[in-house]
Amino acid sequence: MRSRLGWSGAAALACLALLGVAIIAPSVLAPQDPLAIDPASAFRPPSPGHPLGTDESGRDVLVRIVHGAAASAGIGVWATALGIGLGVAIGFAAGLGPRWLEAALGRVVEVLFALPTLVMALLLVAVLGPGTQSSVLAIGLATAPGYARILRSRVRGVARSDYVAYARLEGTPPLRAFTRHIAPNTLWPLVATATLGIGQAIVWVSALSFLGLGTPPPSPEWGAMLDAGRVYISYAPWLTIFPGLAIVATATALTVVGRRLGGAGR
Amino acid sequence: MAALRWIAARLARAALVVWIVATVVFFALRATGDPLEAILGGPGSQAGPEAVAAAERAYGLDQPLVVQYAVQLARVATLQLGDSYARRQSVAELIGQQLPSTLLLAVLALGLAWVLAVAGAIVATSARGRAGRVVGAALRGVEVTATVMPQFWLGAVLILVFASTLGALPATSAGSSPAELVLPVVTLAIPIAGFLAQVSRDALLEADRAPFATTARARGAGEPRVLLRHTLPHAALPAIALSGWAFGNLLSGAVVVEVLFARPGLGRLLQEAALARDVPVVIGAVSIVALLYVAVVVLSDAAELLVDPRLRGPRPGAVRMPDVAVGS
């Protein structure tokens, strides 16, 4: 197993395993309350008592990062799920539907593409107001055309493939050809893409938090932590560095694993 | 003739996209916010009823929504774009002022990203032996990390190091002098460079292993020539195909970078206008973004056709994208 993964794959998996524990049972890793304030011990640099230091309200940064995993990864997962859901619906409809539907959906995809993620997010925030739902919706909508396009071209490729043609030739009915060949061959490769997408989504969400459009405080969501800490970057750099590292490490680990999955699928 | 038809078809599609974008934006914004706020000196204004009525007349807000929509659309079509609610200035003029700054940033960042990506890909493919494997693995790690690097974090760290601590570079960027462009351009370029490097390294490796590279070597071509004349053009192809995506990403990044480095530009204009519900500015800016995006995609398609003769003739689909590029 190890030899096939390589050390980077192993490190990435270890990283994700840790993340999994932090999401499911954060108290195992850090039993303290991430919201408990203690103004008297604000801005403590990293020390044995507080390995990653404390923030402006005296909250432990490590505890907050651990407890924030669920929120951050959750937003990433939801946004990706939304993006993939939409993408799959559009992709299948466009790839298998009649020509006019394909053309119409093609325009939808183009419009969504023509609005870069943050531009879309700004629009949605102007409409819905800032917050977690807006972030999820914005990232979901912004990533959907990417998934839709990947899926449509795959669906087309698979639908025109020799093996589907052969199955139809043998008299396999269309629906069975879809469930037997088209769906599995288009959806499974999407798992790898989704893994990559979650990492990207987490980064996008944190960018929204930076623009003041993200999750409301005092939630220990990483992007929000990072944004709050950035104000103190020269005074208490650990408030910025560590949540930033958590985001980068998670996204990197997901990317590495995603690429492996993608590589294995091909 | 075929080229003309291709261009006409692309332009028609571009116009359609911009129209849909303008429509969606108009109704989305008008459905949820009251533009009067923006007109009357921002939220919290204590303007009297006469002022409200005067503003409504002045901006045609007393007309039915459909009429307002038609007016707005006519403006987009003629690139008049109307007047900003908040800034009391023509939107076309506002965008005209901000666009060059953003374009300069985007073009420089894209250029730097390309240079970094290609340099990385060359180092990764030409390093040989045990050291080569180590270098390759390290580069791969750097590329993946760069790809997922949040720009605002990267920018903040760069400001901390190069402006606050070393004092070597300005922390803000208002114009186009080289010193003040360094940090924003680097901040904007790095994630894109990471992504492009991953894609072009794969293409470069593939081209390097292709029989035509061996053939070139068998003709006596040295490594620099093989790289320059044979493998690099192949590595550039996916990067060209991705230009549309990269451009979208650059515009997203520009919003962040312009706020961070206090740089004037379209991204910041859009951010402020969206928050202030300045409908004409948002519609104008978003339409311009969409237009630019479509233009870049058309250009990159054309460039691809120019570089890669295999694509000429009938072919399905527009931009081909590797799987990793979801969301820009």
Added chain:
Amino acid sequence: APAAPGDGAASPSAGGTLVYATGDAEPTCLDPHVGGNYPQALLSSQYLEPLFGRDADGTMRPWLATDWETSEDGLTWDITLRDDVSFTDGTPFDAEAVKANIEHLQDPDTASSTGYLAVEQIEQIEVVDDTHVRFRLSTPKSALLEALSQPWTAMESPAGLARGQEENCLAPIGTGPFVVQEWTPQQSVTLTRNEDYVASNPHADHDGPAHLDGIEWRFIPDAATRQAALASGEVDVIDNPLPADIVAAQQQGIEHIDAPRPASSNRIELNTAQPPFDDVRVREAFIRAADPTPGIESLFLGTAERSYSPLSSVEPLAYSDEELFATDPDAAAALLDEAGWTDAADDGTRMKDGARLTVRFPVSTDQSTAAEQSLFEQIQANAAAVGFDVVLDPVDLSTWYGALGAHEYEAVSAPYTIVGPDVLRILYHSSGTVPAPSGYFANHAMLQVPELDAALDAAASTLDPDERAERYTEAQRIVLESFAILPLYDQQNHFLVGGATGVTTLGTVATPTFVNARLAD
């Protein structure tokens, strides 16, 4: 003499362009008559001047006016004007100009809000002669001089106003030490020296024009970037510095100007018009549980002082009562028990008749600094300990005003800056609960107390300083004892000066003036 001595090495010199970086929003119109917010005041103080000024101790001073006289009933005001001042377009400053300005402020098309409220009561403007103008008021207004000292009522060239709003917004024409040269949106406003400046400014230390050739007024919204720009010498003066940077400035030889804004203090207002804060016991419980003092100390690192008054500490009439705000969680719990909030939800939030003890607290991210938002988080945590569920909602400005207009808040913190204690009338008089056509109302606490209204009305109309002081003190006592507000600290207004000397702030709304400033070499 320059207000602060530079460190020994730097010797001041004449000329040069000073770069000022502001973190406040970029104005959408440079004419402060239009709308009327603090960012406009900051910038327009450099090129527009008001009729009156104010000293640090609150004494009113003539500026473009030289003298004033009030009738017995307080309804007629005679103002004498300087005769040696011209606007920078050459138009002479005279009584006609004053008339044109007041009329401009009152014109609905101007859409003035702050300035309009200041001159609302002026019913008739009479040009007696070039240097004399007479105002007739609809009701007595003791705060008229203060109202006319604000940057939002500063004088502009009538010829400039006549150009129409679009043009006037880009470059208003005044009498100040600097002239608007160019405005590059999202980047900067370029100001050049007014060579013909007449030093009417009560703060000026010399006759004639300013020392600086000009000012580049830059907009740098990000606080960390602003500080980095100051540190690297790109800019000379910044506003809204971070507390940590203020503390660090002292070691770096950077001058720190602490100039709290006048009028209101920063406070949290509790909505007394709807549950749960319609019950004074619940309000008191919240205030006793909030315990902001340790947070203010740690977050502001000693740069802000806890306030116990509705008014800013720079207002001579400010009245404070520390006893009322003593922290006591046990008492808070007892008060809540007494008020019937005895059930508990799963998360520890108190309940009564199936309703949760929820406090919706929209926070404007444009108006509340990061430290302030952190302070609210701490108050949230402290209040949670006795059973409040404080829902902090950081939102952009329009959403924030939307929430206020729809009364979807139980607590809110809103800044309000004018000159003088008349702000109490705006913020706490029952008439302030009636929204303007745009939906805005200033009395967020929704206080409707007849005695308070009476005290405020009396204070506003009396011309006797002693009675005025007495009535304002009474009003402040009523406000504090109603537990409708939780005072926090003065409205923070700090400046860091890196490359200049002689930067001072005006005694009116504490905006900086550069009439005496010189660049350090």
Added chain:
Amino acid sequence: MSVLDVADLRVRLRGAGEVLKGVDLALDAGECLAVVGESGAGKSVLARTLLGLIQTTPGAAVTASRLAFAGRDVRRLGGRGWRRLRGADIALVLQDALQSLDPLRTIEDEVGEALAVRRVPRPERRRRVIAALESAGLPDAAGRLRQRPGELSGGMRQRALIASAIVGGARVIVADEPTTALDATTAVRVLDLLARLRDEGAALLLISHDLGAVARVADRVAVLDAGRIVEAGAAETVLAAPTHAVTRALLAARPRGPRPAPSAPAGPVLLRGEGLVRRYRGPSGAPTAAVDGVDVVVRRGETLGVVGESGSGKSTLARLLIGAEAPDAGRRVLAAPAPRVRLVPQDPLASFDPRHDVARILRHSHRDGAPAPAQLLARVGLDASILARRPAELSGGQRQRVAIARALAGRPDVLVCDEPVSALDVTTQAGILRLLDGLQRDEGLGIVFISHDLAVVRLVSDRVAVMQDGRIVETGATEDVYASPAHPFTRELIAASR
């Protein structure tokens, strides 16, 4: 003195061990030496070693007691020395002919590269490129300069590649499998070109696994097996009287001669195509007929061979016959009761769902009455152990057999085999041909056997139809057509297959 002189050449590659285990070779000017051998014998490694290309491969170790080029010892040559040699003195035509020209560059740039490397000025370069293209037999050489490889057919590309090898005036040309990617007629033309170059004085090292091709041009033959030369000598001697078992096996695997034993007389007509026409939009946009008025008859117990050049419409005809496409004109008539038609596709890998294992593939295709999957595999000579494998994990020969097994799982009456052996090496090819022959005899299937190789078709079919440009230009009993071809195109094909 030999132009090329090699003794005891040993090459060790990382991961593959010793690939060449002491090869001795000598080659004179004006002579053609053919190196033949099975796939994996080390032929390509030998070719690349002779150009100094293996030497720079990471982990490669090359030793020789003699490696001399025109009398000059090149064992110690550095990168620069080799580069000076390559293109000018010794040239290589790579095995993957169709991918050996850079698709992004013009023919002029590609062919002239050996000159450009030597800084030959552009006008002279162009002159010599045109000369080289012409001597490689490419029509309208000057007009082709601005074209790119994608615009040329396979045979033209192969000629351009050869032109690029001779343009520098190389005295030694190493041609690695120059004909595998080409159809038989084109291949013959390319071989003739090489023979001419040899006649003009070039030393030619021809590498191939195809002894038939070799026989046309080689003066001497060396048989390489597992890195050793096991037999060498004059071409006629080695091909006529092979002494080594490997050589004999190679010769035996060559498809040659008539069908070993003719099958029983043909049964009733199962499937008939009448005036079939199928048009496609051509590259210029105008519709062109890929199949243009074809009449065919498929009978029970008979194998119909369809031959023709690449692009002559064979696969299109197959698709019409199995009903995968509807004809634009004409009709497909089925006997009653309707016979079951199954296809063995040209590219079996693409016709398998990559996610399914062999068991699942056979199960999905299974129709009532057909044998169980394991039995089917046994029929095509495969072990049941491959049931659990996915298509990507099978060798080319195994895949082809699974494709046949899958077709049999449908209990077909008619089997349409589209180029079932063209991608396989000769040994595997022979096995598949025997299998099809056996099936046809035992089951009484009607088989349509499509191939561009007349020798292969002759081995299995009872009747043959010759296609050119979408039409059947000649048809009849195989041996009749073979013995007395009426159409000139048929004659050309037959000549090529000898």
